[in-house]
Amino acid sequence: MKKNKKLPVGLTMGDPAGISAEITIKAWLSRNIENVPPFVFYGSEELLHRRANLIKCSIRTKRIEKGEESIADDIFKEFIPVFDIPIAEETLGRYEEQNDQEILESILTAHNSVMKGNASALVTNPVNKNSLTYEGVKFSGQTELCAHLCRSKNPVMLMMSDSLMVVPLTRHIPISEVSQSINKSLLLNTVYIINSDLRKYFNICQPKVVVAGLNPHAGDNGLIGNEEINIIDPVIRKLQKEKINIHGPASADSLFSSKDLDFDLVICMYHDQALIPIKTISNFSAINITLGIDLIRTSPDHGTAYQIAEKAIANPLSLIRSLRVADQMAQTNART
DSSP states (O other): OOOOOOOOEEEEOOOTTTTHHHHHHHHHHTTTTTTOOOEEEEEOHHHHHHHHHHTTOOOOEEEOOTTOGGGHHHHTTTOEEEEEOOOOOOOTTSOOGGGHHHHHHHHHHHHHHHHTTSSSOEEOOOOOGGGOEETTEEOSSHHHHHHHHTTOSSOEEEEEOSSOEEEESSOSSOGGGHHHHOOHHHHHHHHHHHHHHHHHHHOOSSOOEEEEOSSGGGGTTTTTOSHIIIIIHHHHHHHHHTTOOEEEEEOHHHHTOOSSOOOSEEEESSHHHHHHHHHHHHGGGOEEEEESSSSOEEEESSOOOGGGTTTTOOOOHHHHHHHHHHHHHHHHHHHO
């Protein structure tokens, strides 16, 4: 019986003015050492060669057409497979709207390839949020755009490293809007998605989840706010009755201080409450995973890094891990 070809991961172009092309090249160059799965780069072939010249690396690319993603497994050892999306020449280290349409086209084309079964998963390189306007809607991040494309009303942003998993309950909103955005339904649905998708993609059947409080000292029994009493604690008690392994609300200032963290995942109330500790603890091992959508999507945990785009010093490890985890999730899902 002929063995089925392994589907490649679909990798988007990201912002041409940032480090995306550089870390893509470095990931491919380390494909054997770091066990990088085959991927197709949806973006400018010329961009890759310009960046390779800048960082003094030698690469070979090979163009593929729509529906040809399956050949990537055969050519990945010698070439970077590229679905070419030509761009205007970028200005390194500076956002310019001239390539916004092509950045968006890269995301949409890679997304469609996954949905059509030509690629196994979507990995998105970093972009400037100013580039994310689609069908008249300006999206606050790629998590939100991917959720829109998948028609998901409750995407979950999971940040994962070797030692820690965190989920911000609210994401890219002003801090002044966090309190009014937290409600019982949002927290309940987030926990249900976490439990379902950790089982589906990582074989974690009963994750131990801790919920951080919103206020200092988790509200200190109502002395410093009531969100813990009115929203968070009732949801936790309801979920405990459903035999979900969940605890809290816990004070966020001491939650991450132990070297031996006694939980699988922390749900935080807002973006920085989650991302500051994981980026501090995990360095370049952290990645972003979108749960609660109809495809597998991961990304590096960092941004465009305009400030180092011309210096050839970008670390590709978060992208490499994003590619590996996306591939592993796809394989696990295929077995279930």
